[in-house]
Amino acid sequence: MKPVVLRVIGIGPGGPRQITLDAVDAIAATDVFLILDKGDRTSELTGVRQQMLDAHAAPGHTVVAVPDPPRDRDPADYAAEVRRWHAARVDAIDAALTAHLPDGGTAAFLVWGDPALYDSTLRLTDALARRRPLSVDVVPGVTSASALTAAHGIVAHAVGEPILTTTGRRLSSTPDGADQNQIVMLDSSLAFRETADPDDTVYWGACLGTEHEILVSGRVADVADEIAAKRARVREELGWIMDIYLLQKGRG
Known part of the structure; x- marks a missing residue:
């Protein structure tokens, strides 16, 4: 299995001009963009991400929609349900990386706000790094x-x-x-x-x-x-x- 560089790029709370210059550079240097697809209800948010890619990504980049596993929003055991949900997400992301970057390369998540503040993407990348050769690069964002x-x-x-x-x-x-x-x-x-x-x-x-x-x-x-x-x-x-x-x- 070839190593992958996985970027976690903070893109701010939603405005297409709230991303930083570091984020613009990171987007331009990425081959594959992974989007956890939550369905039609968040299609407008997916559209905002796409606007950023249209403006800043290199020609020939690939966008991969990874279906987001279902989650119980009102579970009896909140922590256990989050762990189950995260494990299912890791499985889906791992499969997407294997399918789209079999020979290695660069991939990225575009994360609302900043990846360090109430976002689970870095927990997912930690779990992925225990499964496969992976280098994680974090780009902070406007909170x-x-x-x-x-x-x-x-x-x-x-x-x-x-x-x-x-x-x-x-x-x-x-x-x-x-x-x-x-x-x-x-x-x-x-x-x-x-x-x-x-x-x-x-x-x-x-x-x-x-x-x-x-x-x-x-x-x-x-x-x-x-x-x-x-x-x-x-x-x-x-x-x-x-x-x-x-x-x-x-x-x-």
Whole structure:
């Protein structure tokens, strides 16, 4: 089995011009691009990736759609289900590399945001590297957190304050004293409506950097329902949504 260079390229939260010059160079130097295909509901996101490839990839490159294995979104054992899902993804990616780069070469994943922040691609590449000769090259990307604060024109914290980055699933278990500034990702239920004080401030953004971008900010008691309604509408209209928010303590 010939060695493969597998690039994991951060492409930002969705805007076609939010990729870095390093990412542009990495795309131009890649032979095969692997896309985990989630079906029609994310076809627009696949289209954004394709725009980037049309603009920056070398002639003769290949795009391989790898069907994303199904996943239980509400399992009894969340960790076990994620491990099963990741193993199925690794199997599918390994088969795609074998089929399309039998003599070695370069392949890449284009990863939304930054590969190091709430993304599992690097876990998959670690598992792949235990199966086959593989060199992994990571290109960082603009995070959705930085896109959020830039879109709102704010600093994420007061002078000297810490920031906690967490998920909606874990928001209710934020340790005491760590809730001054919380950047919350992967929160389809908008958990802050249950955990935040009415006078906390929330800065919410969806589809950052795209033509669908929506921003809402204000006192939690004043804007929570507006955020929930706009999130539901975008999800219904597009079939997908990528959103994030910053929750700040007692500033409303």
